[in-house]
Amino acid sequence: MDYVGNGHKFPSTKICLLFKSCFIFFCLFTILFNSKLAAGYAYGARNLASDTPSGFISIDCGANEDYMDNGILYKSDRDFVDTGINQPVSPNISRNLRPQLKNVRSFPEGRRNCYVLKPENGKDNTYLIRASFLYGNYDRKNTTPIFDLYLGSNLWWTVDWDNGYVETLYTPSTDYITVCLFNTSKGVPYISTLELRHLDNTIYRTPARALVTMQRLDIGGRSNLRYPADVYDRIWNPLNVDTLNSSVTNSSISQGNNDAYKIPDTMLRTAAKEQNASCSLIYFWETQSSSAQFYVYFHFAEIEKLVGKKRRLKVDLTGQRNATTNATLDYLKPLSLSLNGTPDNAGQLQFSISAAEGSDLPPLLNGFEIYAAKDMRNASTVPVEGTHLLFLSLLPKFLILFCVSDAMMGVKGEFKLIRNWEGDPCFPSELSWSGLTCSNSSASNILSINLSSSNLTGKIPASIANLREITSLDLSNNELTGEVPEFLVNLPNLRNLNLTSNKFTGSVPKALLQRAEAGSLILSVGENPDLCTSLKCPYNLKKYLALIIIACILAVLLPIVVFALVIYKRRRQRGISLISSASENLKREIEERLLKSKNRQVRYSEILLISDNLKTTIGEGGFGKVYYGTLSDKTQVAIKLLSASSRQGSNEFKAEAQILTIVHHRNLVSLIGYCDEAENKALIYEFMPNGNLRKHLSGNCRTKDFALEYMHFVKSSKQIAGLEYLHSGCKPPIIHRDMKTSNILLNERMQAKISDFGLSRVFANESDTHLSTCPAGTFGYVDPLIHLSGNFTKKSDVYSFGVVLFELVTGQPAIIKGEYNIHIVDWAKPFIEEGNIQNIVDPRLEDTAESCSVGKFVELALSCTLPTTAERPDMSDVVSQLIECLKMVQDKMPNMPQITSHRIEEFSYNSIGSESVFSPR
Template sequence: MDYVGNGHKFPSTKICLLFKSCFIFFCLFTILFNSKLAAGYAYGARNLASDTPSGFISIDCGANEDYMDNGILYKSDRDFVDTGINQPVSPNISRNLRPQLKNVRSFPEGRRNCYVLKPENGKDNTYLIRASFLYGNYDRKNTTPIFDLYLGSNLWWTVDWDNGYVETLYTPSTDYITVCLFNTSKGVPYISTLELRHLDNTIYRTPARALVTMQRLDIGGRSNLRYPADVYDRIWNPLNVDTLNSSVTNSSISQGNNDAYKIPDTMLRTAAKEQNASCSLIYFWETQSSSAQFYVYFHFAEIEKLVGKKRRLKVDLTGQRNATTNATLDYLKPLSLSLNGTPDNAGQLQFSISAAEGSDLPPLLNGFEIYAAKDMRNASTVPVEADAMMGVKGAFKLIRNWEGDPCFPSELSWSGLTCSNSSASNILSINLSSSNLTGKIPASIANLREITSLDLSNNELTGEVPEFLVNLPNLRNLNLTSNKFTGSVPKALLQRAEAGSLILSVGENPDLCTSLKCPYNLKKYLALIIIACILAVLLPIVVFALVIYKRRRQRENLKREIEERLLKSKNRQVRYSEILLISDNLKTTIGEGGFGKVYYGTLSDKTQVAIKLLSASSRQGSNEFKAEAQILTIVHHRNLVSLIGYCDEAENKALIYEFMPNGNLRKHLSDPNTKALSWMERLQIAVDAAQVNKLQG
């Protein structure tokens, strides 16, 4: 593959290393990227990794499905482009290709066809963008097409080779990036792979928003490097010069947290150095241009363990003013420097690396990169309006010739659009009449602040006429006839129409009110009215139910609390209100004596109790009540019923006993049935009663 630079294809690049003392021209080295390495003839096996690096967009143009390769998820291009057809390359050469190069997407129709990339980090971030092309005789014509490649409205490259790639560092002004192929009538444009990598914004300067990659070389390397060795997926090509001393280390390079360049460890572990400190490493590169600005990035790492000294270097672009810098290398620590300048009158760029003054160690270099500044500030649509039109395209799912920048180049501006005649164009009018549009008017139109005319007539648009149309200050003509709009036209639009500052056409929308005196829009608020009515009916019911529920819960909680006190601590005094809770308001009478009536009660754990309530007419009176309560709180016997609690609250007095479901002793002793109790049982009862009397006495 021929490496490309500055709009031309170069057959070779000369590398001259001169000894400062001898001035010996020692080599010519071809730095053309070997097509088998750079374009992927070495097959990369698919990796079954489950994720892909953050900030990567990898598109296999022409693939039918997504797949993993070498730890990177390559996606089919169906979600990135609306046009073109997929075709395989010739089977004669596809056998050993990387997966990304086995197919192409070609564009036989239209002058401009574009991919739309939407990186998650958005605008004003720096990205590495790489487009790869392998003709592979996909059309069986054996004629390599020639076409132009654009970034937005700016020419990126003229593709005139049959196997290679072009790469740039780009800082977009919009949240999306368009990569467009222009048909120049020299064959059908095609593309194999499109890749985007998010870079750290602090490392590569991108004047005029772009740097085009010229060279990226790993000095002393043996094969090309990319991801995962390089976390940014930069491609490093090897450069070996036999007449230089090579240095290699097996030790790892310390990649500190502050090293944003993240140069591959493998690359930094090899280097080339001169024979001695009196010799300089000098590099010549013929650019074919004497005016372009070039940026050179040098990457160093000391891989020799020096004792008591450090290697100090002087780096300069020969013949450039203020393009000199010094560097001191630390053992196994990376160091990156950059210089920029223009070639000489012959189009030759030269840099040299020599020992700094006073240093006796020869110069060393691990790798370098050369970029050409590319002005990406050609005329284009105002970014916010370009974004707005992308929103309109997405909302209406338009796949007509809406590709690339909406207004530039002017001969390829989007159909239906009129743009202002300026370097940063505004959208002045949109005519999408009879375009089979459905849905609502997209909100992104609100950002077209300079628009004067909007024609959306004869479509199937629905919803209400949006209020944001009122805020378009220059809108003079609005045509919404023959759609399915509902509701009412915003009052401000109608007022502007009456005043003559707006030509408003909204007829043939059967459910749209077009009068300033529209009746109250009941349909608009019908759902709210129905909900309000339902709430008006249900709310009192809900509130009443909650009150009842809350009272019931309080009653249950109180009863549970009483029961817990009675169960945990017997012979406790309780309140009369608690007696009522336990007995369910004295609902069930189970007996009556001289003391008063006895009522049935239950606790929440189903424990049954008998509640003896002192009657106002009781013959025993309060003194007998107190005496019985005191005795039962003190005396405990297995034949004596247990007192659980008592109530002594003014005239309300009660004793709470264990409930005896089989009745009391009197009932059984008085039973005329002699079989109810035997004489021995009766005798035992008499003895037990005597023991109880003894305890009481």
């Protein structure tokens, strides 16, 4: 045994007892106090929005900085790998590439180089892991490298292509995942991107821990699909078969919360089917192995509206053994099912989909996926029972499961070791980490660690305590500090411990010394000048006395500090209460001025009060941001702040704002006040809680109550005709100049009101004139004639209103996105001219739309958007025709509430004392 000591006696145990008493009291008090504090923090805590979808790790290998692409945050790989160099692909290739493929990280040194992924959900969760490779002649050699890709300690794929990706669904048994590139002497390994996506743990469940993606096809699709169409970022490739009938629907698929597969709506809206029920859909696939287990996932959705029938299918998977299942499809509801089996002796896998017995409808398929089960038996991590942790003998004992590789990753991180420590510590054996000896079993244990003379600093990592099978640990000739840890006592198989020539302090744990004396441990701890290696070490009274004094002082001061904090909090609350009372009084004064007085002007400080210092942003437009506010009686308001780009003079702004405060109509958003203070100009509107019409028309947001009741739809279009009041009920008339669905707001009763009328003048730039201004509208809604004349007229608003009517009846936006963007009017005209009006009607209205009124409605929308102003109707004519449409619907739907016509009352601006004659607005 190689240890030395001086044999001094311990001092009296009274000091120890005093120290323990003070320290335990301090710990108990701290735990109690912190529990209250933690509860307070928990009460006030809130989650912050992430820059990227939850459960996503997206790495651009070779990128120098992080960036957003298509709603996903791609991070540089500098925090995920320790080796390799960044290189751009050839400029001749990079022009049309996605950002992730313009660079690679190559690994010219070392046989194995690894990325370490640490997903936030940890082990025993299912992840989609995808590695992409685009050679791009990055090394200017024009020779595609060939190398192996490993997932953990298992071969994942041999990369021998110059452009492609490999993908696996993987359930790791550790909290981290390693992806390693192996140099096979056939070129320098490289990688373009590495992506991880957390999946719902209820899907793709198989006995295998890994499923390698073989195929994922969208039947009838026209282009690749991935995030955001697919929330899991699966990549769907299109497949079209000329001999099959294609089916497409514009209706949305009902994706319920119980559908964990979350197949993209776009994919399910296309399908292929056979000519008749006697034919089967058959798919052959040549595999490379006749012994591998394959899993096929079929995805269906009935996209044809069948009357009194349902499509019933029989699905067969043919190989060395046959598997069969049946399915019944419901209209617009997704259905996913799976079968598994092995290919036949020729390596061929086949599935067929046919009409079930008694069904006279041909088979249909929307998409499918094929996965190969991956053998993951080279598992190097060995679950072992962790030590019992004890905190001052006050906390309960915990049982923790650790893994050998987790422990070694901890050692690597603590000691900041580079070496060849990449990937799995023990597999493959020829690339096991230097300094380690592993057992020869398939699930390997680490038997010894030799890190002698490795320039190590710091303390011995606690993760070593998890290496339960270790027999030898050599950390000699380093710069390690701190005390020799007690957890070394709990390594049951440790036979050799060498800690010589370090800078340890304190004393060697008594149990280690006893094991050394008994001969069960070879202990070497010499050449540590400040380390006592005797069973009887001098007690450092000075050190512990200082700790005792500090603990006792804290034990006395802590209650005083807590008491002071309580007093401070109560006084502060009292002060806040007084301030709150004053604020409520001021709010009531503002309310009186806004709602009951003719003076509608408020100060900017009052704007800050009713908006809680502009705390909540509820919108943003061309004129500035919109904030939420409340008056003292809980009246909700929306505050539109003028952006810095608008510099209209104070007199002009005040005059125009006063005009708008006295323009009232049931279908116009009321302006109830304004602020005109130096650089701070704002308008205060009534609050519209249900947002704008565009939101309710688009996508899945179009609710049944709002969109599927055609009578409500027609009624809403009449409400929007509050534009007639601006044209005919105001003298001089007001021209809106920016009529669009996002400027049509909905109150709590879903009543439509027009907003932002007059803003083009109130928030005008100093370069504007009364008669001719730069077009203020929005692309897609602006009258094309404006670009020729530069003047807005009533008929300009009529054109914009016609576009809104087209949006209402079709559900499409003003500009329909696609390979070539098209205006909604240009898109609808060919159908109207051919008499196929039903082809443009929103499918969500098809059950309730009355054909005569739809025709009248479309005819009106078309007349509003005619090329010349002379051909377009006035808004008064538009309202009359809308009332006629409404009566036609009421005749067909007698249960609909009767809507009567309201005549517009005349209103003059002269009542505010302004003699100015304004040009049309």
